[in-house]
Amino acid sequence: MLLRVLQDEEYTVLPAANGAEALELAAAQSPQLALLDLTLPIQDGWQVLQRLASDHPLLPVVIITARPNQLFPALASGVGALMEKPLDLPKLLRTIRDLLEEPLEARRARVAGRPAEFHFLPPSPALVQS
Numbered sequence: 001m002l003l004r005v006l007q008d009e010e011y012t013v014l015p016a017a018n019g020a021e022a023l024e025l026a027a028a029q030s031p032q033l034a035l036l037d038l039t040l041p042i043q044d045g046w047q048v049l050q051r052l053a054s055d056h057p058l059l060p061v062v063i064i065t066a067r068p069n070q071l072f073p074a075l076a077s078g079v080g081a082l083m084e085k086p087l088d089l090p091k092l093l094r095t096i097r098d099l100l101e102e103p104l105e106a107r108r109a110r111v112a113g114r115p116a117e118f119h120f121l122p123p124s125p126a127l128v129q130s
Contacts, residue, residue, distance in 0.1 A: 002035075005089055011096075019043030023051055031059065033100055036079075038065040049077060058107045060099035062092070062119075071120060078111040081119035088124045095119045 006013045014029055016022035019040040026034065034052060038045030045063065046069055063074050066085040074082040080099045083092055098119065110116035 002087070002089075006096075009093060017041070019045070019048040022048055023055075026052055026056060030056070033096060034059055034061045035096075036061055036063050038067055038070065039128075046073070046077075049072075049079065053078065053111070057111055058104060060102065060107065062095060064097065069115060074117060074120075076113075078113070079118075080107070080110065081121065083119075083121040084123050086123050088121065091121050091124075095121060 001033065003013055003015055012032065014025045016025055018095070020042045022040070023043070025031070036045050036049060036052075040048060043051075045065070049061060049063070052061065057100075061079040061081050062081040062083055063077075063089065064083050064085065068103075070084075071082060081095045081104070083095065101116070106116050110118065
């Protein structure tokens with residue numbers, strides 16, 4: 001579903017079935033942004049992020065997860081956003097646009113651990129089932 005939504009927004013999407021495939025695609029295609037689920041087969045999302053950050057230090061990354069307590073690791077990692085499941089697609093699309101338009105100086109600051117905008121998107125109460 002997310003693939004279709006992003007394509008409808010006219011983004012070129014390179015889906016990966018696992019962490020190793022994601023790294024291969026990133027090496028071959030030089031993406032402008034990465035949406036990274038933490039629960040990936042072969043290599044988990046944190047392992048993939050570590051490699052992406054090494055190979056593409058200014059690549060904006062949105063972590064998507066259903067895992068609890070990931071805010072502080074995400075902040076420490078230098079990613080641009082953390083979005084918790086279930087996804088709020090309009091907020092995700094706004095965040096993607098914001099990160100793609102973000103000045104390089106802001107990305108450099110975040111990666112260096114200096115104050116920079118960080119997008120934390122907890123699930124909307126309307127999306128969470130009781």
